[in-house]
Amino acid sequence: MLEALRANEELAGCHQGRRCFILANGPSVKSLDLTVLEGETVISVSNGYLHGHFMRFAPKYHIVPQITYGTMTEDQVARWFTEMHENIGEAELFLNETEAGIVAERNLFAGRKVRYVALRTNIDEVTDTSIIDIAKPIPRIDSVPVLALMIALHMGFKNIILLGVDHDSWRSGYYTYAFDLKAQADMDYSVTSDGKILSPNYDTFQSLARLWRQYRRLGMIASANGVRIINGGIGGELDEFERIPLKLLLSPDKVQ
Template sequence: MKRFSDKVCSDGEKIKNLNAFKRRLEALLGTRMYAALLRGYLRTANRDVVKRVKKNRILKDVKSGRCFILGNGPSLKTQDLAILRDEDVFTCNYYCDFDRIGGAIPTAHFITDGRLLEGSTPPVLDALAQCRDRGVKRLFLGADLLRSAQKHNLEKQFDVYYLAQGAPMVNGKEYGIDDILPCFETVVHSEILAAIYMGYAEIYLLGCDCTGFATFAHAYQSGAATVSEGYGISLTEEAQRSIKRTLSRRPIEEELRAYAGLFDSYEQVLNYCVAHDVKLFNATEGGVLESVPRATLSFLAQD
């Protein structure tokens, strides 16, 4: 029984074949050499992008203290976020529930998944419009979103910073948002590296449930699953349809393989934080992310 159109299945096969080739090449060369090869290629093939990310140097060590990174997980529905009203907060993707965070103006908003800005009027533009109207100044975008950002005039609405990604993370290597970053499974990982670069000494994760694989499997099986069940944010009907189209484009085995690596990459990022004397905590209520030390936000009420 076919679940998707022939075209989508064809796209899925291309993704599978490409990812399989990457894994074979990495196994042949070793992660360190494979990553170095990719970074060299990206710098040569994307000179304009490399030039643009150099702009990010103005953000080096401009901050201190702590920040809070909000994912989009379902735990956000019940967690008290108003306590963040006077804190530095990073948001991402469709998040625009600013009243939930006590009316705080996020320090920055992040989107690294190029699929979110595809099409003539992608639903994520509604979230970005609310970010703009609430006074969010900094917008971090994956470098492959450059044309989309120009198409939708985002560079005129925000101070846009691009993040170039494309190679596996290598232990012991220095990373900065002014150069090629590792390619991660989620935008949250990139936010953590950006926070370190900007000078934060303590980073707290919220809404990082890491249960999206269950939502994907349910949607794949039923085709009629409510996508909003897997998110802790308000999603329009159009946004839900867009997310379901995005999910259907990658074969389920590739989606689950990515989630299997998700926890390893969190551990890698945690080790990077430790090496840079940065404290990383998971303040998500519930969820399955255990590779990052747990914390509660009770200390905020005492400040």
């Protein structure tokens, strides 16, 4: 696995000075015209291949967080990965090291470039503002956009624009997506079949506090390295980054 991690060294600064869009899966995305991302460097996550017009903007990278086995069996993970492989075009894939075994044993993602990260450390122990090196063990995450941000920073993007990073389900009490799930439908046991969150508020708020600390630390790292993280989404509760509407971001005189 150390060799697989070292392969990420070649990604350091590979998109230096450019911009990218991290497309998450919050329901606010339904209010966006994603076809405007055609020709942009897009990073999609998890079930994001279910977004409408996905192949129009054809993400260059697709990221999946660590799988929690026990809530999903290996057979269920394999079915999900098979569906993913069939629907993410030519995207380069990032998985956590815990998935290396099942990918190798079941010959998943044949012909696709698959990279691995090692989610092992704690972001609260990150005390400096150096870009986090994904060729080494990196902090564990509470939401996949955090991992996408670490990867985008490592690759040298100067402007990183978030879409669909809503994090507002705690207000409504329901966890929903911008689309209907397929292979992963009814596999989240932390919610009911209609998406109602089962966790008590205490647990939810503890998780949110960890998540916001992760965003704040990455915001500090970005700022110290001349990188702008922009929330280009509609609505949502993430308030750690400046918010600029997507339409303005895509105008000729805005960030590139």
